[in-house]
Each structure stands twice: as structure tokens, then as C-alpha cells.
Amino acid sequence: MSENKIPYKIYLSENEMPTAWYNVRADMKTKPAPLLNPGTGKPLSAEELTPIFCEELVKQELDDNTAYFPIPQEILDFYKMYRPSPLVRAYCLEKALDTPAKIYYKFEGNNTSGSHKLNSAIAQAYYAKQQGLKGVTTETGAGQWGTALSMACAYLGLDCKVYMVKVSYEQKPFRREVMRTYGASVTPSPSMETEVGRKILAEHPGTTGSLGCAISEAVEVATKNPGYRYVLGSVLNQVLLHQSVIGLEAKAAFDKIGVKPDIIIGCAGGGSNLGGLISPFMGEKLRGEADYRFIAVEPASCPSFTRGKFAYDFCDTGMICPLAKMYTLGSGFIPSPNHAGGLRFHGMSPILSQLYHDGYMEARAVEQTSVFEAAEKFARTEGILPAPESSHAIKAAIDEALKCKETGEEKTILFGLTGTGYFDLVAYQQFNDGVMTDYIPSDEDLAKGLAALPQVPGQD
Amino acid sequence: MSENKIPYKIYLSENEMPTAWYNVRADMKTKPAPLLNPGTGKPLSAEELTPIFCEELVKQELDDNTAYFPIPQEILDFYKMYRPSPLVRAYCLEKALDTPAKIYYKFEGNNTSGSHKLNSAIAQAYYAKQQGLKGVTTETGAGQWGTALSMACAYLGLDCKVYMVKVSYEQKPFRREVMRTYGASVTPSPSMETEVGRKILAEHPGTTGSLGCAISEAVEVATKNPGYRYVLGSVLNQVLLHQSVIGLEAKAAFDKIGVKPDIIIGCAGGGSNLGGLISPFMGEKLRGEADYRFIAVEPASCPSFTRGKFAYDFCDTGMICPLAKMYTLGSGFIPSPNHAGGLRFHGMSPILSQLYHDGYMEARAVEQTSVFEAAEKFARTEGILPAPESSHAIKAAIDEALKCKETGEEKTILFGLTGTGYFDLVAYQQFNDGVMTDYIPSDEDLAKGLAALPQVPGQD
Numbered sequence: 036m037s038e039n040k041i042p043y044k045i046y047l048s049e050n051e052m053p054t055a056w057y058n059v060r061a062d063m064k065t066k067p068a069p070l071l072n073p074g075t076g077k078p079l080s081a082e083e084l085t086p087i088f089c090e091e092l093v094k095q096e097l098d099d100n101t102a103y104f105p106i107p108q109e110i111l112d113f114y115k116m117y118r119p120s121p122l123v124r125a126y127c128l129e130k131a132l133d134t135p136a137k138i139y140y141k142f143e144g145n146n147t148s149g150s151h152k153l154n155s156a157i158a159q160a161y162y163a164k165q166q167g168l169k170g171v172t173t174e175t176g177a178g179q180w181g182t183a184l185s186m187a188c189a190y191l192g193l194d195c196k197v198y199m200v201k202v203s204y205e206q207k208p209f210r211r212e213v214m215r216t217y218g219a220s221v222t223p224s225p226s227m228e229t230e231v232g233r234k235i236l237a238e239h240p241g242t243t244g245s246l247g248c249a250i251s252e253a254v255e256v257a258t259k260n261p262g263y264r265y266v267l268g269s270v271l272n273q274v275l276l277h278q279s280v281i282g283l284e285a286k287a288a289f290d291k292i293g294v295k296p297d298i299i300i301g302c303a304g305g306g307s308n309l310g311g312l313i314s315p316f317m318g319e320k321l322r323g324e325a326d327y328r329f330i331a332v333e334p335a336s337c338p339s340f341t342r343g344k345f346a347y348d349f350c351d352t353g354m355i356c357p358l359a360k361m362y363t364l365g366s367g368f369i370p371s372p373n374h375a376g377g378l379r380f381h382g383m384s385p386i387l388s389q390l391y392h393d394g395y396m397e398a399r400a401v402e403q404t405s406v407f408e409a410a411e412k413f414a415r416t417e418g419i420l421p422a423p424e425s426s427h428a429i430k431a432a433i434d435e436a437l438k439c440k441e442t443g444e445e446k447t448i449l450f451g452l453t454g455t456g457y458f459d460l461v462a463y464q465q466f467n468d469g470v471m472t473d474y475i476p477s478d479e480d481l482a483k484g485l486a487a488l489p490q491v492p493g494q495d
Numbered sequence: 496m497s498e499n500k501i502p503y504k505i506y507l508s509e510n511e512m513p514t515a516w517y518n519v520r521a522d523m524k525t526k527p528a529p530l531l532n533p534g535t536g537k538p539l540s541a542e543e544l545t546p547i548f549c550e551e552l553v554k555q556e557l558d559d560n561t562a563y564f565p566i567p568q569e570i571l572d573f574y575k576m577y578r579p580s581p582l583v584r585a586y587c588l589e590k591a592l593d594t595p596a597k598i599y600y601k602f603e604g605n606n607t608s609g610s611h612k613l614n615s616a617i618a619q620a621y622y623a624k625q626q627g628l629k630g631v632t633t634e635t636g637a638g639q640w641g642t643a644l645s646m647a648c649a650y651l652g653l654d655c656k657v658y659m660v661k662v663s664y665e666q667k668p669f670r671r672e673v674m675r676t677y678g679a680s681v682t683p684s685p686s687m688e689t690e691v692g693r694k695i696l697a698e699h700p701g702t703t704g705s706l707g708c709a710i711s712e713a714v715e716v717a718t719k720n721p722g723y724r725y726v727l728g729s730v731l732n733q734v735l736l737h738q739s740v741i742g743l744e745a746k747a748a749f750d751k752i753g754v755k756p757d758i759i760i761g762c763a764g765g766g767s768n769l770g771g772l773i774s775p776f777m778g779e780k781l782r783g784e785a786d787y788r789f790i791a792v793e794p795a796s797c798p799s800f801t802r803g804k805f806a807y808d809f810c811d812t813g814m815i816c817p818l819a820k821m822y823t824l825g826s827g828f829i830p831s832p833n834h835a836g837g838l839r840f841h842g843m844s845p846i847l848s849q850l851y852h853d854g855y856m857e858a859r860a861v862e863q864t865s866v867f868e869a870a871e872k873f874a875r876t877e878g879i880l881p882a883p884e885s886s887h888a889i890k891a892a893i894d895e896a897l898k899c900k901e902t903g904e905e906k907t908i909l910f911g912l913t914g915t916g917y918f919d920l921v922a923y924q925q926f927n928d929g930v931m932t933d934y935i936p937s938d939e940d941l942a943k944g945l946a947a948l949p950q951v952p953g954q955d
Contacts, residue, residue, distance in 0.1 A: 043575040115503040189875040415649040
């Protein structure tokens with residue numbers, strides 16, 4: 036197909052949609068380090084994980100060798116309601132930038148959860164249902180993951196208990212109401228429903244909650260109530276496996292039009308979108324079949340890749356979850372209050388951490404006012420109001436396209452547009468009013484978090 | 496194509512997209528009555544309309560005979576950013592209802608304006624740009640139309656002045672921020688910027704504004720500032736012309752799979768979505784080529800079709816706009832305060848009014864708690880949180896599908912899913928909390944509005 040015939044949106048037909056997830060670990064020479072039991076310091080066994088996660092998900096979490104996992108038919112049917120997502124040629128953005136670069140984005144925001152999170156939520160809910168469980172528990176901050184999970188559970192008739200950070204529950208009531216419309220119970224955290232919640236409330240009566248506390252409550256409820264398991268929307272190997280559907284679709288769509296991207300860009304918080312987007316392309320690179328530049332983009336206010344340490348650390352602030360080897364700022368790290376949107380996790384997917392450590396990927400940190408400038412330009416030219424998280428990738432894609440303008444290179448750039456910003460308008464208002472600020476943590480600030488990393492045998 | 500092979504979503508390819516709008520008036524034996532000058536009582540001439548509307552739009556407004564208007568290339572290009580919209584087979588809803596009916600919906604919500612309004616906004620902004628104008632003015636209530644217009648103006652580099660009802664400006668700040676992100680100026684109405692605004696503020700210092708007042712301000716600014724024109728998102732003939740793209744795409748998608756709908760359902764406020772959806776199908780019916788049942792669904796709290804009068808009336812509460820012959824509740828009619836969402840216009844598109852009057856279409860009124868029950872069922876099964884407006888059509892589609900369950904008929908039902916409910920969560924919260932109420936105006940209430948219709952020669 037000649038270049039000028041490429042449509043604005045490339046959709047796969049339903050029979051071209053991927054029928055198996057791709058597990059990039061199968062092609063990694065150095066596998067991601069195993070999760071450790073924080074008590075014993077030894078790798079966690081399947082038996083130790085099954086009280087927390089569904090059996091099938093434990094298998095997926097621990098399997099470093101199987102390259103493809105067939106997607107069950109019921110999940111494929113659910114995917115058909117909102118997938119395939121379009122691969123979009125950003126003709127209007129290219130024109131506005133006056134760049135010779137060809138810009139594409141894979142848009143995951145055309146569903147009510149507003150992001151790619153639904154791809155893993157339906158998978159995790161499905162396996163819980165298959166195991167005969169009654170329901171699942173989880174935590175949510177602003178509500179993106181909780182919304183996705185509540186949609187998946189409504190579809191499958193599964194109970195969904197969401198612990199929502201109290202300050203978000205009160206100040207961002209809209210995602211809460213979406214979750215309630217889908218039948219989820221949404222509890223402000225800390226709550227009196229759990230031991231850990233009661234303890235925290237007794238010690239800090241006025242607390243507005245934290246993600247770490249909400250995780251602790253969700254895990255407690257899952258492990259104490261028969262028929263419940265805990266689910267998580269990022270970081271885990273299983274999540275990157277499910278999210279590979281993004282990259283598989285993108286690759287199939289590129290193959291359909293006979294185009295090969297040169298640069299692939301994704302925003303990085305816990306790594307679910309970035310890992311999903313790049314997986315099949317990274318597989319080609321790992322197998323020596325093709326080469327791509329991969330760029331992870333993170334907030335300068337939460338720079339785990341670019342300023343963190345590759346070490347074992349807790350996945351949660353409450354230090355009750357397993358230890359994962361990853362780029363981390365320390366489990367006590369919390370972004371400054373002026374940080375808008377997500378990408379606020381202190382660590383990073385162990386798979387992506389290993390790949391970055393081994394030199395297969397670049398990373399850069401960007402400041403949030405420049406991110407919102409990119410978001411505004413994108414909205415005005417491409418017509419989609421992007422999520423703040425996604426806008427980190429937009430910023431890097433624009434920067435790369437402008438470099439092409441200088442050099443005259445016609446590079447093909449792909450970035451992940453993970454979602455829409457319809458529930459992030461408080462941040463847009465700050466930007467529109469000109470009162471948005473940036474924050475870069477000092478070396479001293481970061482050193483404190485890194486000094487508190489747990490003691491693990493063999494770790495510096 | 497065999498029934499069981501029909502995909503969940505039917506997308507046209509870009510070269511299958513409509514390249515001309517269809518003007519249903521060309522096939523109507525009885526044309527809609529002309530707009531009248533409220534001062535003289537005589538049909539408005541093109542000369543009288545050009546100070547308010549762009550020249551090309553005036554032509555479209557007054558042309559009852561041309562069947563097809565080619566869509567300019569720049570508008571086609573803009574359409575490609577968010578169109579074609581999918582025709583969706585509601586397999587999951589059918590299964591949940593256990594009905595033999597085949598349910599389809601045309602989904603117009605996958606764009607940042609959140610609705611079909613963008614289809615006409617880009618057209619109206621384009622013709623303003625073509626005429627060399629500086630900008631356009633409009634009013635907005637909750638902000639759906641204003642958002643669409645600001646997106647279109649940002650794309651074309653046109654100034655966009657939106658007068659937003661003050662109570663919405665203050666209580667629903669999120670759509671306001673979307674408009675600002677797209678570069679529109681958003682002014683709470685009534686404002687001190689206009690003569691009419693200053694007059695109203697002097698008389699009613701504490702007023703929170705009304706749509707009628709916002710229209711008056713937008714029209715004043717358009718007519719007093721060289722290089723500006725006023726634009727409107729519904730009711731007008733030109734708007735139904737642009738919105739015909741919805742029905743043309745739907746018909747092409749049905750033709751592609753070899754299916755013909757039996758019943759076509761749309762929600763009706765001013766008529767922009769309903770008119771756009773049904774136009775090409777209605778054309779076939781008017782020409783005697785095919786038969787369809789058309790059902791307009793309106794709120795029981797604002798029942799212009801089912802309880803209004805077919806008569807000349809003002810289009811605005813402020814009584815400064817032309818007179819249109821339509822089903823109306825009287826220009827002073829305002830839905831009760833418990834009415835959620837849009838569909839609150841006192842009148843109805845003159846085209847649709849004439850078609851309904853001539854027996855080509857049915858209409859029914861539904862109460863809002865039943866509408867939100869339908870919305871919740873739809874969200875939980877089909878995965879999309881629908882706009883309250885669209886949910887009126889969902890309610891009627893479910894009712895028709897349940898009738899099929901009783902009779903065993905395998906009817907094919909198409910309804911218009913005009914948009915998403917992401918900015919309507921205050922209403923969803925009322926529903927989730929069980930505090931949503933219904934309201935049906937009494938005959939006495941309606942009689943007051945109908946008694947105040949303007950005096951026009953030849954009108955009862």
C-alpha cells in the first residue's frame with residue numbers, strides 16, 4: 036500500500052485479532068528476578084501465592100518460558116466489545132509540527148474505563164470466575180483501575196470490592212459513581228472494615244488515606260474472606276502478559292499496511308501499558324529479528340527508571356507485599372502533592388526493569404507543564420483530550436518528531452495513547468489557569484528513600 | 496453473510512464513508528413550514544438570515560429540494576479523525592434480555608465532545624472559516640455542544656465564544672475546562688459583556704442564568720461584532736442535514752452485512768440525532784422503496800411530540816429568534832428541576848415535526864428513573880456508560896426487544912447511542928443513591944405554555 040493511501044485509522048477485523056497473549060519473558064536471556072517472600076528472603080512458591088492470587092494467574096506470574104498463552108473465548112468475546120483499538124496515523128499532528136516523521140498512536144481510551152486497564156481487568160476477573168470464586172478485591176487511587184475491574188466484574192457477575200483512597204473518594208466522586216453504576220462496592224480507605232484500617236484510623240484519626248493503605252486493606256479482605264482474591268492492575272508479570280494484546284494488535288496493523296516503526300514510545304508508571312505495547316516488538320529485538328528504539332517516558336517527579344536503583348524492594352508502601360527486583364525509589368516514596376495524574380508508583384515492572392538494565396530500552400523523565408503543553412497541542416490537532424499519563428508519551432513523540440524535522444529523517448514513530456483525560460480536568464484547569472507547577476526531587480530527597488531499601492541476601 | 500458471522504462492530508472503511516449529506520426535505524411531499532420573521536410574520540429571506548448565519552449555511556437552511564450536498568474535503572478529513580462511528584451488534588444485551596430480537600446501535604460517543612454534536616460543529620465552523628470570518632458564538636448548557644464547537648474551531652484556527660449558563664459554569668466546571676483546553680473563551684451567562692446580559696443582571700442580580708438568556712447574548716455578540724456569526728447545535732434544517740452522516744453510515748454498514756432494520760429508534764430533544772439517524776431510511780420510506788417503523792423517544796418531563804402543539808413558536812425563551820412551525824410546549828416552558836441531562840428544549844425540529852404530523856413516525860415519552868434503569872443495564876452488559884439522552888433510546892429499544900420475546904418475533908432493532916455519560920455522573924449518583932425522582936407536568940401546567948404561543952396569521 037503506498038504511503039499516501041494509509042488511512043487515518045487502521046482497524047483489524049475481528050478475525051485478525053490476536054488469540055493468544057505473548058509472554059516476552061520467554062525470549063529474555065536474563066529472566067526477571069523472582070518475587071521473594073519478605074519474611075524468608077526466598078523465592079515465593081506457587082503455594083505461597085495462591086491465597087492471594089487465582090491459581091491460573093499464579094501460573095502466568097511464575098512462567099518465564101511459555102511464549103504464548105491462548106486467550107479464553109469469553110475474554111475474546113469481551114475484547115470484541117471495545118477492541119480492536121485503532122492504530123491511528125496522526126496526520127494532523129504531523130502537519131502541525133511540519134515534520135517529515137510519520138507518527139502513529141495506538142489508542143486505548145475508547146472504552147468507559149478510559150484506558151488500557153480493562154485488558155487485564157477482564158482477564159483477572161475471568162480466572163477468578165473460572166476458579167469458582169465469589170469476588171475480587173482491589174485498591175484504586177483516582178479510580179481508573181477500579182473502574183476497569185468493576186466493568187469486568189459486572190459482565191461476569193462477580194462481586195467487586197474496591198478500596199479507594201479516601202481523599203480521592205471525596206474529591207473525585209465521578210469515577211466512584213461509575214464504579215457504583217457497574218455494581219462495585221466502593222469503600223473509602225482507611226475504613227473500619229479491616230484490622231489494618233482500624234489500626235491506622237486509631238493512630239491517625241484525620242488521615243485522608245494512601246495507596247499503600249488501600250492495598251493493605253484490599254489484601255486483608257481477600258485473604259480473610261473465603262471465595263475472594265486480590266487483583267492488581269500493573270507491575271506484575273501477568274499484567275504485562277495480558278496487556279501484550281496492545282502490542283500484538285499494533286504489530287498486526289502495521290504488518291497490514293506494510294509499515295515498520297523505528298521508535299516505540301510509552302509512558303511508564305508501573306509499566307502495564309509500556310510493557311504491553313512493546314512486548315511483541317521487543318521479542319523480535321531479543322530474537323535478533325528486527326531492531327527498534329524503545330523509549331520509556333516517566334514523570335520527572337517520580338523518576339524510577341532514570342534516578343532509581345535496580346534492587347529488591349516492597350511493591351507497596353505498607354510493606355506487606357512480596358519483594359520484587361525492580362528500578363525503585365524506595366517503597367516510602369510519594370510524589371510531591373503538585374504531581375497530577377497517575378505514574379506515581381515508586382517502582383517499575385520487574386520485566387521492564389530487567390530489559391532496561393540489560394540495555395534494550397531507553398528512558399527519559401519529563402516535567403509536567405511540558406507534558407500538558409504537549410497534551411494541549413495533541414488535543415487541538417488530533418481531537419482527543421489525552422490522559423495526563425498518556426501525554427508523557429505524546430511529549431516524547433513530539434520531541435522525536437521535531438528532531439526529525441531538524442535532520443530531515445522520515446522516521447516512523449509509534450506511541451501508546453493509553454487513555455482519555457475526561458476525569459482529569461482539575462489538572463487541566465490548573466494548566467489552563469497557568470498555575471501548574473513542576474517539581475524535581477533533590478538528590479537528598481531520593482537518597483532517603485533508597486537508603487531504606489530492605490535487606491536481602493546478595494543485595495548491596 | 497450468515498447471521499452468526501456478523502461481527503460485534505461493523506466499521507466502514509474510509510473509502511466507504513459518505514461523501515455527501517442527504518437532505519430529507521427533498522423527498523418530503525409536504526415540506527416543513529418556513530421560518531417566519533417574528534416582526535412581520537412573513538417567511539425569512541436569505542438576506543434577513545445572513546447577518547446571523549454564514550451564507551452557505553443559510554442556503555442549506557432554506558433549500559428544500561436539493562437531495563445531496565457534497566461534504567467538503569476538509570470536513571471529510573476531520574470526520575476521518577473520529578468517524579466512521581461503529582454500528583454495533585448488541586450481542587450481550589440480547590443475551591441478557593433473552594430476546595430473539597437483533598439489536599444494533601450506532602455509537603456516536605467515541606470522540607472528546609462525547610456525542611454526535613461534532614458532526615455539525617465542524618461543518619458550521621468550516622463554512623464560517625470559508626467565508627473569511629474571525630469566529631463564531633454560541634450558547635451551551637451543560638456544555639456538550641460548546642465542547643464540540645470548541646474542538647472544531649481549534650482545528651480550523653477560528654475564534655470560539657461560548658456563553659455558558661452560569662449555574663452550569665459554576666457547578667459543572669469540567670466541560671468548561673475541556674472547552675478552555677481547546678482554546679474557546681467561555682463566559683458565564685448572563686454577563687456584563689452584552690446589553691441583554693447587563694439588563695438581566697440589573698433586573699435579577701442573583702440570577703443563575705438560562706439557556707434562553709445565553710442564546711440572546713451569543714446572538715447579540717455575533718450580530719454586533721464584524722466577522723462573527725452565531726451557530727446552533729440542533730433544531731435547524733442545516734443541522735439535520737449535517738447529522739445525516741449518522742444515518743448514511745448506518746445504512747451503508749447494514750447494506751454491507753445484508754441486514755435491514757425493522758424498527759429505528761432515537762432520542763428526541765431538538766431532533767439533531769434522531770433526524771440524522773433516520774434521514775436516509777425515511778427517504779426510502781417517503782419514496783415508497785422500503786418501510787420502517789420510526790420511534791422518537793422523549794422525556795415525560797418535556798413531552799413536545801406527545802403532548803405539545805404543532806404550531807409556530809419562538810425557538811428561544813428570549814423570543815428574539817425566528818418563528819418555527821414545530822411541536823412545541825411554548826417557548827417559556829422549562830423542564831422541572833429534577834430533570835437530568837439534555838432533551839430539555841421546548842420545541843422540535845420543523846422537519847421531524849412535519850414528518851410526525853404526517854404520520855411517518857411514532858413518538859413516546861418515558862420517565863427518567865426507567866431511563867436510568869435501562870442505562871445501568873446497558874452499561875453492565877455492553878460496557879459503555881451511556882449519556883442520559885441516549886438512554887431514552889435504550890429504554891425504548893429494550894421495551895421493543897422484550898415485546899419480541901413475548902411474540903417470538905426476530906425483529907431487527909436499530910437505535911442511536913448518541914453519546915457517553917462521563918460528564919453526567921451527578922445524575923448517575925442520584926440514581927445510584929436511589930433518590931432520583933420522576934415528574935410529569937400536569938395538563939394545567941402545559942396549558943399555560945400553549946396559551947402563550949405567538950399570534951401568527953393563519954394559526955389557531
